[in-house]
Amino acid sequence: MKILVCMKQTFDTEAKIAFDGDGKIDNKGVTMIMNPYDEYAVEEALRIKESGEGEVTVICAGGPKAQDALRQALAMGADKAVLLETGEVDMDEYATAIVLAKAIGELEYDVILGGFRAIDDGSAQVMSRVAEVLNVPVVNVITKLEIAGDKAVATREIEGGSEVVEVALPAVFTAQKGLNEPRYPSMKGIMKAKKKPMDKKSVSDLGVEVAPKVKAISFSLPEPRQAGKVVPGEPAEAARELARLLREEAKVI
Amino acid sequence: MEFKLNEEQEMIRKTVRDFAEKEIAPKAGPMDEAEEYDYSLWGQMAEMGLTGIPFSEDYEGAGMDNLSYAIGVEELSRVCASSGVLISAHTSLCSWPIYNFGTEEQKQQFLVPLASGEKIGAMGLTEPAAGSDAGATKTTAVPDGEEYVLNGSKIFITNGYVADIYVIIAATDKSKKHKGLSAFIVEKGTPGFTFGKKEHKMGIRASATYELVFENCRIPKANLLGDEGMGFKVIMMTLDGGRIGIASQALGIAQGAYEEALKYSKIREQFGKPINSNQGIQWMLADMATRIEAARLLVYQAAYLKDSKQPYSKEAAMAKLYASECAMWVTTKAVQIFGGYGYTREYPVERMMRDAKITEIYEGTSEVMRMVVAANILK
Numbered sequence: 001m002k003i004l005v006c007m008k009q010t011f012d013t014e015a016k017i018a019f020d021g022d023g024k025i026d027n028k029g030v031t032m033i034m035n036p037y038d039e040y041a042v043e044e045a046l047r048i049k050e051s052g053e054g055e056v057t058v059i060c061a062g063g064p065k066a067q068d069a070l071r072q073a074l075a076m077g078a079d080k081a082v083l084l085e086t087g088e089v090d091m092d093e094y095a096t097a098i099v100l101a102k103a104i105g106e107l108e109y110d111v112i113l114g115g116f117r118a119i120d121d122g123s124a125q126v127m128s129r130v131a132e133v134l135n136v137p138v139v140n141v142i143t144k145l146e147i148a149g150d151k152a153v154a155t156r157e158i159e160g161g162s163e164v165v166e167v168a169l170p171a172v173f174t175a176q177k178g179l180n181e182p183r184y185p186s187m188k189g190i191m192k193a194k195k196k197p198m199d200k201k202s203v204s205d206l207g208v209e210v211a212p213k214v215k216a217i218s219f220s221l222p223e224p225r226q227a228g229k230v231v232p233g234e235p236a237e238a239a240r241e242l243a244r245l246l247r248e249e250a251k252v253i
Numbered sequence: 254m255e256f257k258l259n260e261e262q263e264m265i266r267k268t269v270r271d272f273a274e275k276e277i278a279p280k281a282g283p284m285d286e287a288e289e290y291d292y293s294l295w296g297q298m299a300e301m302g303l304t305g306i307p308f309s310e311d312y313e314g315a316g317m318d319n320l321s322y323a324i325g326v327e328e329l330s331r332v333c334a335s336s337g338v339l340i341s342a343h344t345s346l347c348s349w350p351i352y353n354f355g356t357e358e359q360k361q362q363f364l365v366p367l368a369s370g371e372k373i374g375a376m377g378l379t380e381p382a383a384g385s386d387a388g389a390t391k392t393t394a395v396p397d398g399e400e401y402v403l404n405g406s407k408i409f410i411t412n413g414y415v416a417d418i419y420v421i422i423a424a425t426d427k428s429k430k431h432k433g434l435s436a437f438i439v440e441k442g443t444p445g446f447t448f449g450k451k452e453h454k455m456g457i458r459a460s461a462t463y464e465l466v467f468e469n470c471r472i473p474k475a476n477l478l479g480d481e482g483m484g485f486k487v488i489m490m491t492l493d494g495g496r497i498g499i500a501s502q503a504l505g506i507a508q509g510a511y512e513e514a515l516k517y518s519k520i521r522e523q524f525g526k527p528i529n530s531n532q533g534i535q536w537m538l539a540d541m542a543t544r545i546e547a548a549r550l551l552v553y554q555a556a557y558l559k560d561s562k563q564p565y566s567k568e569a570a571m572a573k574l575y576a577s578e579c580a581m582w583v584t585t586k587a588v589q590i591f592g593g594y595g596y597t598r599e600y601p602v603e604r605m606m607r608d609a610k611i612t613e614i615y616e617g618t619s620e621v622m623r624m625v626v627a628a629n630i631l632k
């Protein structure tokens with residue numbers, strides 16, 4: 001069983017977002033982590049491998065720092081890593097998917113996993129686009145996955161419930177929270193990770209044209225939260241005043 | 254000279270920090286309150302390989318260096334000093350002497366289960382009348398046929414009762430004082446080996462501290478660690494390494510308290526502005542950060558010396574002395590920055606202040622550390 005996991009390196013969930021002089025998001029001094037939804041994907045890949053046999057390859061399109069995320073996956077137990085160096089180009093979802101699909105096309109695969117979205121831009125597009133380019137089925141937002149021979153049964157989250165889907169392999173699956181509880185890398189895993197292969201390819205090595213179709217024009221931060229308001233006075237009177245404020249000022253009732 | 258951790262060292266920090274924040278931190282306060290450690294955490298640490306960081310893979314260790322081990326203990330202690338000392342006493346005081354002085358059979362029998370985390374380790378040195386003065390040890394080991402017979406008691410034993418394997422120091426020839434000491438490996442459950450009272454402590458309250466009692470406790474001769482009369486050497490070398498562990502623990506406690514104080518100083522407002530806009534608070538934070546960084550450099554240097562097979566006794570003593578006094582100072586200031594809230598159990602800094610104190614006492618008091626440093630610079 002050849003299992004591929006696509007991953008992205010994102011800002012730490014606690015990182016403070018600030019802009020640089022050009023109004024772009026400043027990543028200086030920000031702690032980078034593996035996109036948490038991709039961690040579920042890595043964990044699931046390792047569980048599939050451990051329940052039978054197989055090989056897990058992790059793939060990431062990004063800058064040199066993205067190696068840290070790949071190495072974390074190797075320390076968790078993945079066998080190989082591929083870094084697709086995108087250079088200075090601003091990638092959109094289309095371009096990322098083209099690059100990933102091209103690299104994946106050169107590999108063998110039965111199962112392709114990835115997080116259903118990244119916690120930074122949250123567009124939830126890349127994996128579906130990859131599936132489309134590779135012309136394989138995609139099952140999104142899964143919370144359970146069982147592999148049986150050349151088929152897979154996946155449980156996916158739908159509005160107000162869940163749906164069980166059977167699909168022929170190879171196929172793409174995107175991980176939702178709840179799929180599993182990702183393991184911590186072990187100390188032995190960390191030591192082994194440095195000896196595992198890390199294949200680096202530039203976009204020109206892949207021979208693909210990176211031509212983003214979407215361009216971000218500007219970024220803005222949400223309005224800072226207003227301070228809370230304390231309504232003083234006797235309970236009955238304060239409650240009356242609170243109701244009035246909720247109706248007339250906040251306009252929520 | 255390069256002040257940079259390598260990739261594995263960075264990764265162990267990130268991994269242990271992540272684990273400690275998610276799994277241990279929520280339990281640190283309640284475990285302190287209950288004076289009980291949640292040993293399901295031990296299982297998790299064993300699975301991650303934190304129970305045998307600096308030992309070779311041949312013995313189920315992680316095959317990492319001592320600097321990685323120091324970072325591991327630091328990160329555990331940053332959120333929970335009891336977890337830090339659990340790993341430190343297990344690794345430095347029990348597994349390490351077996352790793353360093355043990356025969357191949359002893360390593361297979363005892364080190365393998367210790368490093369894999371199947372078993373917990375402890376060391377018994379201190380007695381009511383023998384602490385800093387190991388030569389005054391009263392516990393005896395008398396050869397009898399194929400066995401040694403142990404009699405005596407040990408107090409203040411970290412990981413006591415919960416540990417499965419103990420390295421015990423006993424006199425095989427009392428007339429020779431410290432030159433008549435020997436080290437033994439004793440397993441829990443050996444007839445004649447029982448536990449006395451559990452200590453109720455000021456800090457590291459989740460860490461088990463017990464009295465060990467030996468009454469005609471017979472152990473196989475094969476459990477002698479090193480040769481007869483080598484006990485003092487075992488103690489001295491073990492404690493040199495142990496001090497790196499405790500220095501790392503102290504460093505972690507200080508770092509944790511500093512981060513709590515820094516965070517609080519930004520959100521706590523008095524006179525209409527955050528308290529960290531006051532120079533008095535700023536200077537405390539600046540001094541905390543500076544002392545912690547100095548302690549870190551000393552601790553990492555001692556670990557580096559050990560890794561590169563250079564003498565490190567003096568540097569380990571300096572690191573332990575400075576880091577533990579830094580921890581006491583920083584945690585006291587952290588409580589000060591928190592004010593009244595810091596004195597309550599609503600916030601973790603009072604626990605950290607209580608935890609810090611022991612680092613100035615165990616595995617060699619600050620006074621003994623100064624003796625070690627002085628002996629080294631005056632020789």
